[in-house]
Structures are given as structure tokens and as C-alpha cells.
Amino acid sequence: MSSSIAFQLNGSAAQVDDAGDEPLLFVLRNRLDLKATHFGCGLEQCGACVVSVDGQARYSCTLPMSALAGAEVTTPEALRDDPVGVALLEAFEAEQAGQCGYCISGILMRIHALFKTERRPGRAAILAALDKHLCRCGAHGSILRAVERAAARLGGEA
Structure with missing residues (x-):
């Protein structure tokens, strides 16, 4: 018997058949051809x-598709269509935040979620949000500057 999971993906209705406990990451990359979300460790340790x-x-x-019925899922592909996402993307480009780029999509999504609840987070809140993300390139300084630049830009918006 076939099962189907319906959810919202980047603002549009989506449906995946026979996913069960298949991780969301694999569905995004292998079934829906959304490649901006990266596989890092597979253990919730790196944030990619x-x-x-x-x-x-x-x-x-590690998030099973079975837990996503009716959920709203947003991936890095949607950032270019969102004012907060655009501010982040422009700030990361201006600060040249990131070298290889492998960690950046996860960092952008974590900060995007932070900005949705707090438009002008202080340095402590930003550092706490980034604490579980690994960047092997050593771009931490430019990433922090980019987040602070985006926060300053968004602080004046309603």
C-alpha cells in the first residue's frame, strides 16, 4: 500500500509518496532535486x-518525512524570494563570508530562523545560534560580520 506525505515546500504544496522514515535531506536532494541543502555528518553534529x-x-x-505531514519546510533555495533571505545573501556576499561554501546553506537557514523571531539579535544571540555549526575553512570572522551586517540592515525594517 502506498502512503503519501503532503506538506508545504518553499511556499508551494508538495507531496512525496512512499517516504516513511526516509530523512528529509535525502528527499530534498534525491527526489525533489533541491541541492542547496548539504549532507555533512548525518548525525546532527555539523549543521550543513x-x-x-x-x-x-x-x-x-535525521528528520523523518513521516514527521512532516502538513509542515512548512523552507530550504536555502527560497532565500532569494524572501526579504530576510535577500539581506542575508547580500551581506554574505559583501563580507565574502565562506570559502568552500559547504556549511553556508545551513548557517544561512539557522540565521534566517533567528531573524524571523529577532530582527536585531546581539552578538551573544548570533554566536549562540551559530554554536552548532562547523566551518572547516575558518571563515568564522567573515560569517559573523555578515550576520551582523544583515542584522543592522534588517533592524530598521518593520
Whole structure:
């Protein structure tokens, strides 16, 4: 018997058949051809796979599709269509935040979720949000500057 999971994906209705406990990450990359979310460790230890689920940053590498019926899932592909996402993307480009880029999509999604609840987070809140993300390139300084730049830009918006 076939089962189907319906959810919202980047603002549009989506449906996946026979996914069960298949991790969201694999569905995004292998079935839906959304490649911006990356596989890092598969153990919720690096943050490369973070997406937004119902406005909360979640690890997609271990999140089973069976838990997503009716959920709103946002991936890095949707950032270019969102004012907060655009501010983040522009700030990351201006600060040249990231070298290889592998961790950046998860970092962007984590900060996007933070900005949705707090438009002008202080440095402590930003550092706490980034604490579980690994960047092997050592781009931490430019990433922090980019987040602070986006926060300053968004602080004046309603």
C-alpha cells in the first residue's frame, strides 16, 4: 500500500509518496532535486543540512518525512524570494563570508530562523545560534560580520 506525505515546500504544496522514515535531506536532494541543502555528518553534529520547518531551524539529515505531514519546510533555495533571505545573501556576499561554501546553506537557514523571531539579535544571540555549526575553512570572522551586517540592515525594517 502506498502512503503519501503532503506538506508545504518553499511556499508551494508538495507531496512525496512512499517516504516513511526516509530523512528529509535525502528527499530534498534525491527526489525533489533541491541541492542547496548539504549532507555533512548525518548525525546532527555539523549543521550543513539545516532547513526551516514551521519556522524553526531543524537538521534535515535525521528528520523523518513521516514527521512532516502538513509542515512548512523552507530550504536555502527560497532565500532569494524572501526579504530576510535577500539581506542575508547580500551581506554574505559583501563580507565574502565562506570559502568552500559547504556549511553556508545551513548557517544561512539557522540565521534566517533567528531573524524571523529577532530582527536585531546581539552578538551573544548570533554566536549562540551559530554554536552548532562547523566551518572547516575558518571563515568564522567573515560569517559573523555578515550576520551582523544583515542584522543592522534588517533592524530598521518593520
